[in-house]
Amino acid sequence: MNGQGLIKGLGITLKHFFQKEITEQYPDVMPELATRFRGCLQFEFEKCIACGICVNSCPNNVLSFETEKSENSKKKKLLSYTIDFQYCMFCNLCVEGCPKDCLHFDHDFELSTFSRDDIKRVYLRPAEMDEEKEADAAPVQDEQESKEQKQIDAMLKALQKNPQKILAKMLEQEEDIGILSELMQSNEKTAGKIAELLVKDKEKAAKVAAGFVTKEKKNRLQAEKGGEE
Amino acid sequence: MEHLFTNLATALTGWMITLGLSPVWADVILLLVKWIIIITIITLNIIILIWLERKVSAFFQERLGPNRLGPFGIFQTIADAIKLLTKEDIVPSAADKLIFKTAPMFFIVVAVMLYTVIPMGQGMEVINLNIGLLFFISMGSLSTIALLMAGWGSDNKWSLMGAVRSVAQMISYEIPLAFSLLGVVMISGSLNLQDIVAAQDNIWFVILQPIAFLTYFIAATAELNRGPFDMPEAEQELTGGAYTEYTGMRWALFFLAEYTNLVAVSALMATVFLGGWQGPWLPSWLWIIIKTYGVILVFFWVKWTFPRIRMDHLMSFSWKVLVPVSLGNILLTGAGIYFCQWMGWC
Numbered sequence: 001m002n003g004q005g006l007i008k009g010l011g012i013t014l015k016h017f018f019q020k021e022i023t024e025q026y027p028d029v030m031p032e033l034a035t036r037f038r039g040c041l042q043f044e045f046e047k048c049i050a051c052g053i054c055v056n057s058c059p060n061n062v063l064s065f066e067t068e069k070s071e072n073s074k075k076k077k078l079l080s081y082t083i084d085f086q087y088c089m090f091c092n093l094c095v096e097g098c099p100k101d102c103l104h105f106d107h108d109f110e111l112s113t114f115s116r117d118d119i120k121r122v123y124l125r126p127a128e129m130d131e132e133k134e135a136d137a138a139p140v141q142d143e144q145e146s147k148e149q150k151q152i153d154a155m156l157k158a159l160q161k162n163p164q165k166i167l168a169k170m171l172e173q174e175e176d177i178g179i180l181s182e183l184m185q186s187n188e189k190t191a192g193k194i195a196e197l198l199v200k201d202k203e204k205a206a207k208v209a210a211g212f213v214t215k216e217k218k219n220r221l222q223a224e225k226g227g228e229e
Numbered sequence: 230m231e232h233l234f235t236n237l238a239t240a241l242t243g244w245m246i247t248l249g250l251s252p253v254w255a256d257v258i259l260l261l262v263k264w265i266i267i268i269t270i271i272t273l274n275i276i277i278l279i280w281l282e283r284k285v286s287a288f289f290q291e292r293l294g295p296n297r298l299g300p301f302g303i304f305q306t307i308a309d310a311i312k313l314l315t316k317e318d319i320v321p322s323a324a325d326k327l328i329f330k331t332a333p334m335f336f337i338v339v340a341v342m343l344y345t346v347i348p349m350g351q352g353m354e355v356i357n358l359n360i361g362l363l364f365f366i367s368m369g370s371l372s373t374i375a376l377l378m379a380g381w382g383s384d385n386k387w388s389l390m391g392a393v394r395s396v397a398q399m400i401s402y403e404i405p406l407a408f409s410l411l412g413v414v415m416i417s418g419s420l421n422l423q424d425i426v427a428a429q430d431n432i433w434f435v436i437l438q439p440i441a442f443l444t445y446f447i448a449a450t451a452e453l454n455r456g457p458f459d460m461p462e463a464e465q466e467l468t469g470g471a472y473t474e475y476t477g478m479r480w481a482l483f484f485l486a487e488y489t490n491l492v493a494v495s496a497l498m499a500t501v502f503l504g505g506w507q508g509p510w511l512p513s514w515l516w517i518i519i520k521t522y523g524v525i526l527v528f529f530w531v532k533w534t535f536p537r538i539r540m541d542h543l544m545s546f547s548w549k550v551l552v553p554v555s556l557g558n559i560l561l562t563g564a565g566i567y568f569c570q571w572m573g574w575c
């Protein structure tokens with residue numbers, strides 16, 4: 001029959017009239033969010049291994065980090081991690097890619113900030129992480145260094161006291177020995193350098209000493225010429 | 230309680246006569262007082278009605294509606310009214326200023342005039358007119374002119390389109406509207422609304438004239454420009470139709486007039502079909518209020534259920550369905566009355 005639909009429609013609206021309202025009273029009442037809701041991206045510094053998978057998987061270049069390579073280990077050291085959140089489109093690719101689960105979305109959706117800079121979040125390396133490392137790695141290095149330093153100091157003293165004897169081991173001609181010892185007395189830096197090299201690497205010390213001598217000779221020649229003119 | 234207002238009126242006239250006023254002047258002053266009361270009631274009523282419509286429409290859509298200002302958001306409309314009053318009044322430079330400015334006033338005046346004849350209780354009407362129903366119908370159709378003025382005066386194609394639509398729609402629906410009331414007039418034998426109410430002493434006309442009731446309801450919805458027949462406004466297609474160029478209080482006047490019309494038509498419906506102020510226990514003026522609000526709620530219900538129909542469907546529905554049906558109803562009523570007399574029942 002014609003018009004049946006109209007009555008049906010009226011019935012539907014009447015039914016809804018008596019149903020409970022579905023309006024969420026945010027911000028008076030916080031909405032209930034699904035478990036997989038993507039709110040704010042969070043980063044856990046301690047877990048990150050600086051592999052860069054997240055940076056490569058992000059389509060919007062939201063993520064970036066800075067690393068430092070320490071001399072005595074192959075591991076990269078993460079210095080800072082930056083999330084420029086304004087470009088994020090909540091695609092979840094970074095979270096899926098991360099092998100260490102350092103990235104995840106929390107339920108905080110109130111993301112507006114007063115200034116554009118506030119939305120960019122920089123995570124700096126927490127101080128505790130470095131303290132731990134120092135506790136096991138750094139002291140050994142220090143001991144070695146201080147030993148060497150002592151040797152160098154001793155060598156320097158010996159050089160200043162009696163240069164001819166030590167230099168004779170490296171240089172053949174008397175004249176050269178004389179020049180170098182004069183040079184060392186007038187310039188402490190040269191002496192320090194030669195002392196350090198003598199402790200660490202004797203062959204190299206000989207070469208450098210020879211180099212110093214030839215250089216000094218040239219200088220003197222030039223000075224003589226200059227005087228004549 | 231029953232004679233609260235009528236007694237007040239007699240007391241007022243009596244007091245004025247003791248003050249030395251001639252009875253004619255006392256009547257004139259009483260009439261003025263009645264008008265002021267009516268206008269106050271209309272304005273206050275609109276505030277409640279707009280709040281009610283927003284609340285009801287929200288409930289139909291499982292929302293909460295206004296709920297911030299005061300208990301249940303009851304002061305929301307007052308805040309809106311203040312906002313509208315303080316808005317800038319813009320008159321388009323190309324508009325026909327006189328027509329543009331008089332249109333809203335004309336609309337509201339016509340709407341208020343409708344209340345003249347509605348019996349708001351036993352012996353409570355501004356004028357007891359013996360052609361009350363005719364007066365109501367003719368006054369109701371005058372609002373077309375206001376809309377046409379607004380549409381023409383705005384010098385805007387949307388406005389004009391809305392005005393043209395409203396004229397076409399109202400002229401078409403005026404006919405079934407009047408025809409459907411004719412059946413009632415035939416039974417009660419009077420155009421006086423108090424007589425029509427009195428004729429429903431035993432049985433309401435909605436039972437004797439169900440087809441007329443339905444056609445009147447549909448035609449009235451179209452007359453009121455309410456959904457699903459709100460073509461003249463049609464915010465989505467016509468950006469507000471005839472009201473497009475209006476701002477601030479001028480626009481609010483249109484709004485006010487529309488709701489005033491709504492109350493008037495609902496009150497007439499309650500009077501003509503639902504027994505008017507008649508009812509047990511409660512005073513008569515309370516009964517008419519209850520019935521009127523009941524009808525208004527049905528109007529809301531219909532508006533928030535059905536989508537707007539197409540203009541050509543609207544016109545063909547009027548001419549091809551409503552007019553023949555209401556004519557058939559008159560024929561049926563006439564035959565019924567003749568049969569009744571033949572049998573000697575009445």
Ligand code: SF4
Pocket residue numbers: 041057058059060061062063087088089090091092093094095
């Ligand atoms: S969610 Fe997508 S856009 Fe946002 S940081 Fe991760 S990969 Fe980039």
Ligand code: SF4
Pocket residue numbers: 047048049050051052053054055097098099100101102103
């Ligand atoms: S993918 Fe995970 S572990 Fe790798 S750099 Fe990004 S956050 Fe760190």
